[in-house]
Amino acid sequence: MKSVLAGTKVLDFSRIFAGPDAAQTLGDLGADVLKIEDPGKGDGCRSLGTTDPKMMGYGPTFQAFNRNKRSMTLDLKSDEGREIARKLIADADVVISNFRTGTMDKFGLGYEDVRKLNPRLIYCELHAFGDKGPMSHIGANDLQLQAHSGLAAITGDGNGPPNRAGSAIVDLHAGMSLVAGVLAAIIHRDRTGEGQKVTTSLLQSSAHLMGYFYQEYWVTGYVHRAMGTATHLSVPNQAFPTKDGYTVIIAPTQEMYLRCVEALEAPHLLTPPFDTREGRMQNRDALIEVMSEVTRQFTSQEVYERMGRVKVNVAIVQDVAQAANHPQLEAIGGIHHTEIDGEDRRFVASPFTMSETPTAFRTPAPRLGAHTDEVLSSLGYSAEEIAALHQNGAV
Amino acid sequence: MKSVLAGTKVLDFSRIFAGPDAAQTLGDLGADVLKIEDPGKGDGCRSLGTTDPKMMGYGPTFQAFNRNKRSMTLDLKSDEGREIARKLIADADVVISNFRTGTMDKFGLGYEDVRKLNPRLIYCELHAFGDKGPMSHIGANDLQLQAHSGLAAITGDGNGPPNRAGSAIVDLHAGMSLVAGVLAAIIHRDRTGEGQKVTTSLLQSSAHLMGYFYQEYWVTGYVHRAMGTATHLSVPNQAFPTKDGYTVIIAPTQEMYLRCVEALEAPHLLTPPFDTREGRMQNRDALIEVMSEVTRQFTSQEVYERMGRVKVNVAIVQDVAQAANHPQLEAIGGIHHTEIDGEDRRFVASPFTMSETPTAFRTPAPRLGAHTDEVLSSLGYSAEEIAALHQNGAV
Structure with a gap:
C-alpha cells in the first residue's frame, strides 16, 4: 500500500x-x-x-x-x-x-x-x-x-x-x-x-x-458553568440513570421527544407542562426527575435499543473496559x-x-x-x- | 503573506x-x-x-x-x-x-x-x-x-x-x-x-x-475511574482550594515537592509520612487535606506567584471569562x-x-x-x- x-x-x-x-x-x-x-x-x-x-x-x-x-x-x-x-x-x-x-x-x-x-x-x-x-x-x-x-x-x-x-x-x-x-x-x-x-x-x-465559549462570552457576556452531562441549550440532552448505569438520551426537538416518549411507553411524559419544548425547558429539573423514574425501570441496553429503534440519539455511558472492548471501533x-x-x-x-x-x-x-x-x-x-x-x- | x-x-x-x-x-x-x-x-x-x-x-x-x-x-x-x-x-x-x-x-x-x-x-x-x-x-x-x-x-x-x-x-x-x-x-x-x-x-x-487508557486496560486489565482533578500517578497533582477559588499545583518529584513546601512556607508538610514520595502516595488523602489547609490561606494569585517563582508547575482554575480575557493567549x-x-x-x-x-x-x-x-x-x-x-x- x-x-x-x-x-x-x-x-x-x-x-x-x-x-x-x-x-x-x-x-x-x-x-x-x-x-x-x-x-x-x-x-x-x-x-x-x-x-x-x-x-x-x-x-x-x-x-x-x-x-x-x-x-x-x-x-x-x-x-x-x-x-x-x-x-x-x-x-x-x-x-x-x-x-x-x-x-x-x-x-x-x-x-x-x-x-x-x-x-x-x-x-x-x-x-x-x-x-x-x-x-x-x-x-x-x-x-x-x-x-x-x-x-x-x-x-x-x-x-x-x-x-x-x-x-x-x-x-x-x-x-x-x-x-x-x-x-x-x-x-x-x-x-x-x-x-x-x-x-x-x-x-x-x-x-x-474552548473558543466557542470565549466567543459567546466576548459577544454576550454569558459565562458558562458546569452542568454534569446536561447542556443549557436543550432538554432532554444528558445521561439518565438506568437499572445498571446511565444512558444518554438526546431529544431536543418536538418530533424526537414524541418518539422518545413513545419508545419509553411513558405517556405521562407528555402531560403539561412537558408537552411543549418551552414547557420542558422551563421545567427542566422536574422533567429530568420524572424521566429518570422511567429510565430507572430499564437496563442501559434496553434504553439504548428502544431509542435506537425510533432514531433518537442515544449512547450507553461505558467504563473504560466496555469502551475498549466494544465491537464498533473494530x-x-x-x-x-x-x-x-x-x-x-x-x-x-x-x-x-x-x-x-x-x-x-x-x-x-x-x-x-x-x-x-x-x-x-x-x-x-x-x-x-x-x-x-x-x-x-x-x- | x-x-x-x-x-x-x-x-x-x-x-x-x-x-x-x-x-x-x-x-x-x-x-x-x-x-x-x-x-x-x-x-x-x-x-x-x-x-x-x-x-x-x-x-x-x-x-x-x-x-x-x-x-x-x-x-x-x-x-x-x-x-x-x-x-x-x-x-x-x-x-x-x-x-x-x-x-x-x-x-x-x-x-x-x-x-x-x-x-x-x-x-x-x-x-x-x-x-x-x-x-x-x-x-x-x-x-x-x-x-x-x-x-x-x-x-x-x-x-x-x-x-x-x-x-x-x-x-x-x-x-x-x-x-x-x-x-x-x-x-x-x-x-x-x-x-x-x-x-x-x-x-x-x-x-x-482515550486510546492510552484502552491500551493500559488491554495490557494490564486496569480500569480507570474518575478522580476530580487528581491522577493516580502522582501527588500533589491537582487543584487545591484557595481563599478565592482553586489553583492547580503539580509537584510529583521530591525536588519539586521540596520547592513547593518552601514556597508555601509550610515546613509541617515535610514531617513524616509526607517527607518521601512513597509516603505521600500512601497517605494521599491526608496530604491533600493538610496541603489544602495551607493553600486556603492564600489567594489563587498568591499561590500562582509563589509556585511560579520556584518553578513548580501551577495554574489558576479560571472561569470562562477569566480565561477568555487572560493576556497570555493574546x-x-x-x-x-x-x-x-x-x-x-x-x-x-x-x-x-x-x-x-x-x-x-x-x-x-x-x-x-x-x-x-x-x-x-x-x-x-x-x-x-x-x-x-x-x-x-x-x-
Missing part, C-alpha cells in the same frame, strides 16, 4: 504525550520517525502508568504513543551528542521538540542555528503557554491547561470543586494540531522548496477547544492488531481513514536505544567510534 | 461543529471555502447558543466556526440544487459533508458518483459511529461519544453521576483529525495527481483521545482581531503557528446565502436563470 510520507525523515526530541503522539501520527502516514532519548532513562512516558517490574521502561502508555518509530539515545549535554544531533538534523525533513522554551537554543540546536544547515527543514516546537508573554516561564501539563482555559470550571456537576476531563485531551489535541501544521508545511515545501518553523502550545490547543477499522511477544495486541489507529494511502501499523514501540548503532553506522561512524561513544556516555 | 492553500477550493456541506471547524482551519490556511446551506434556515449552528433576536441566524457560536467562508444556499432535495452541486464538485479540490451515512449517496453526490466527475477530488465524510458496524445507524453528537468512549466515566469526582468534559472536545478533535487527513491527501495528490476519500468519525476521535498571537459592525471583535486563531505561511483571518462568518448569486454567476447562470432558481426555491 502507498503511504503519503514514505521517505520523510522525522527527528523527534519530544517526550510524554503531545509531541510523541504527533510524531506517531506522522509515522502512521509512512514517515521514518527517529525518536531521540536520553541515555539511561529515555522518555519519561516509558514507565508512566505502570509499576509492574516486567513493564518498566516499556509500559502500555508508552506503547500507545510510540509505534512506527526507531529509538536512539543521545546525550544532548555532551559535545559528541550535539554533533550527532546536528548531523541528523542536517538530513531531516521534520524536527519536533517540546523542551522548556530556550532549551534547544542552549544545545545550539535552535531554529536559527539549524536552518542554516538545512533550509528545507520543518522545525517544530511544542510549548506549554508559548515562548513569549507573562506566562512563558511556566512549564505545564494537560491539567494546568484544563484549569487555565476554563474547561475545568465547566466540567463536573457544578456543586463541588472543579473537575478535569479524565483524559489528556489538551495534549492530544495539541499533537493533532501540530500534525496539521507539519503537513501544511510539507505542502508548502513541496511547492516552493522553503522550510519553516511550526509551533503550537498547550495554551493554543486548549483555547481552540468494525470500522479503528484498531490495529499486531503480535508482540507471542500475544495478540491491539492499538487504536490514527483518527482518520484514507482510501488510497491508508495509515498503517508497521512496528511496535521501540526499546530504548534499540536503533542507536544502526543510525550511527548510517552516519558513517565506525564500529570503534560507536563503541567509544557508548563508552563515554554520549549515546 | 503567503498562504499554503491559496487557490484550493473547499466545498463544505457540513453543519454544527466538527465539519465547519475543519473547513475553517483549511480557510485559515488560505483555502477558498464555500459553505453550502439549506435555503431558509441554513446551518443549525447559526442560532445555537443565542436567544437574542438581533443575533438569530448569526450567533457567536456560528461566528466562532465559520470565518473565511462564503455561503451559498442550495436545496439538495431539488433537481436544480443537485445539478448545481455537481457542477461545483466537478471543479472543487475538497468536499466535506457530515450527513447521516448514505445521505450524500441519496442525493447522487456520493463518492462513487462524483469521483467520475473529478478524479483529483478529495472527498471527506465525517461520521458519528462510522459507516458500518452495529452502531452505524445511530446519529450522534459530542456528548454521546464522551459517554460511549469511557471519557464520561473517568470525568468528575467519581461519586455521583457521570460527567462530560464541558466543551465539545470530541467534535473539535474530529475536525482537526479531518484537517490532518485532508492535508495528507493534498500532499499525495500534488505528487501523484490522485484524489481519494478521507473519512473520520466522532468514534475514532473519541478513541484517539501575547503569543493566539487571537485574531477584526472589526464587525464597528466593534472590535476577537476570535481564537487556529491552534498552530507557521512562520512563513501564517494562518489568517480574512473575512468574518458569512450571512446565510450571501454569496449565492456570485457563485451561480461564476458557474455561467444568467441573471434570469438565477432569479428563476430563487423563485422555485432551489437556492
Whole structure:
C-alpha cells in the first residue's frame, strides 16, 4: 500500500504525550520517525502508568504513543551528542521538540542555528503557554491547561470543586494540531522548496477547544458553568440513570421527544407542562426527575435499543473496559492488531481513514536505544567510534 | 503573506461543529471555502447558543466556526440544487459533508458518483459511529461519544453521576483529525495527481483521545475511574482550594515537592509520612487535606506567584471569562482581531503557528446565502436563470 510520507525523515526530541503522539501520527502516514532519548532513562512516558517490574521502561502508555518509530539515545549535554544531533538534523525533513522554551537554543540546536544547515527543514516546537508573554516561564501539563482555559470550571456537576476531563485531551489535541501544521508545511515545501518553523502550545490547543465559549462570552457576556452531562441549550440532552448505569438520551426537538416518549411507553411524559419544548425547558429539573423514574425501570441496553429503534440519539455511558472492548471501533477499522511477544495486541489507529494511502501499523514501540548503532553506522561512524561513544556516555 | 492553500477550493456541506471547524482551519490556511446551506434556515449552528433576536441566524457560536467562508444556499432535495452541486464538485479540490451515512449517496453526490466527475477530488465524510458496524445507524453528537468512549466515566469526582468534559472536545478533535487527513491527501495528490476519500468519525476521535487508557486496560486489565482533578500517578497533582477559588499545583518529584513546601512556607508538610514520595502516595488523602489547609490561606494569585517563582508547575482554575480575557493567549498571537459592525471583535486563531505561511483571518462568518448569486454567476447562470432558481426555491 502507498503511504503519503514514505521517505520523510522525522527527528523527534519530544517526550510524554503531545509531541510523541504527533510524531506517531506522522509515522502512521509512512514517515521514518527517529525518536531521540536520553541515555539511561529515555522518555519519561516509558514507565508512566505502570509499576509492574516486567513493564518498566516499556509500559502500555508508552506503547500507545510510540509505534512506527526507531529509538536512539543521545546525550544532548555532551559535545559528541550535539554533533550527532546536528548531523541528523542536517538530513531531516521534520524536527519536533517540546523542551522548556530556550532549551534547544542552549544545545545550539535552535531554529536559527539549524536552518542554516538545512533550509528545507520543518522545525517544530511544542510549548506549554508559548515562548513569549507573562506566562512563558511556566512549564505545564494537560491539567494546568484544563484549569487555565476554563474547561475545568465547566466540567463536573457544578456543586463541588472543579473537575478535569479524565483524559489528556489538551495534549492530544495539541499533537493533532501540530500534525496539521507539519503537513501544511510539507505542502508548502513541496511547492516552493522553503522550510519553516511550526509551533503550537498547550495554551493554543486548549483555547481552540474552548473558543466557542470565549466567543459567546466576548459577544454576550454569558459565562458558562458546569452542568454534569446536561447542556443549557436543550432538554432532554444528558445521561439518565438506568437499572445498571446511565444512558444518554438526546431529544431536543418536538418530533424526537414524541418518539422518545413513545419508545419509553411513558405517556405521562407528555402531560403539561412537558408537552411543549418551552414547557420542558422551563421545567427542566422536574422533567429530568420524572424521566429518570422511567429510565430507572430499564437496563442501559434496553434504553439504548428502544431509542435506537425510533432514531433518537442515544449512547450507553461505558467504563473504560466496555469502551475498549466494544465491537464498533473494530468494525470500522479503528484498531490495529499486531503480535508482540507471542500475544495478540491491539492499538487504536490514527483518527482518520484514507482510501488510497491508508495509515498503517508497521512496528511496535521501540526499546530504548534499540536503533542507536544502526543510525550511527548510517552516519558513517565506525564500529570503534560507536563503541567509544557508548563508552563515554554520549549515546 | 503567503498562504499554503491559496487557490484550493473547499466545498463544505457540513453543519454544527466538527465539519465547519475543519473547513475553517483549511480557510485559515488560505483555502477558498464555500459553505453550502439549506435555503431558509441554513446551518443549525447559526442560532445555537443565542436567544437574542438581533443575533438569530448569526450567533457567536456560528461566528466562532465559520470565518473565511462564503455561503451559498442550495436545496439538495431539488433537481436544480443537485445539478448545481455537481457542477461545483466537478471543479472543487475538497468536499466535506457530515450527513447521516448514505445521505450524500441519496442525493447522487456520493463518492462513487462524483469521483467520475473529478478524479483529483478529495472527498471527506465525517461520521458519528462510522459507516458500518452495529452502531452505524445511530446519529450522534459530542456528548454521546464522551459517554460511549469511557471519557464520561473517568470525568468528575467519581461519586455521583457521570460527567462530560464541558466543551465539545470530541467534535473539535474530529475536525482537526479531518484537517490532518485532508492535508495528507493534498500532499499525495500534488505528487501523484490522485484524489481519494478521507473519512473520520466522532468514534475514532473519541478513541484517539482515550486510546492510552484502552491500551493500559488491554495490557494490564486496569480500569480507570474518575478522580476530580487528581491522577493516580502522582501527588500533589491537582487543584487545591484557595481563599478565592482553586489553583492547580503539580509537584510529583521530591525536588519539586521540596520547592513547593518552601514556597508555601509550610515546613509541617515535610514531617513524616509526607517527607518521601512513597509516603505521600500512601497517605494521599491526608496530604491533600493538610496541603489544602495551607493553600486556603492564600489567594489563587498568591499561590500562582509563589509556585511560579520556584518553578513548580501551577495554574489558576479560571472561569470562562477569566480565561477568555487572560493576556497570555493574546501575547503569543493566539487571537485574531477584526472589526464587525464597528466593534472590535476577537476570535481564537487556529491552534498552530507557521512562520512563513501564517494562518489568517480574512473575512468574518458569512450571512446565510450571501454569496449565492456570485457563485451561480461564476458557474455561467444568467441573471434570469438565477432569479428563476430563487423563485422555485432551489437556492
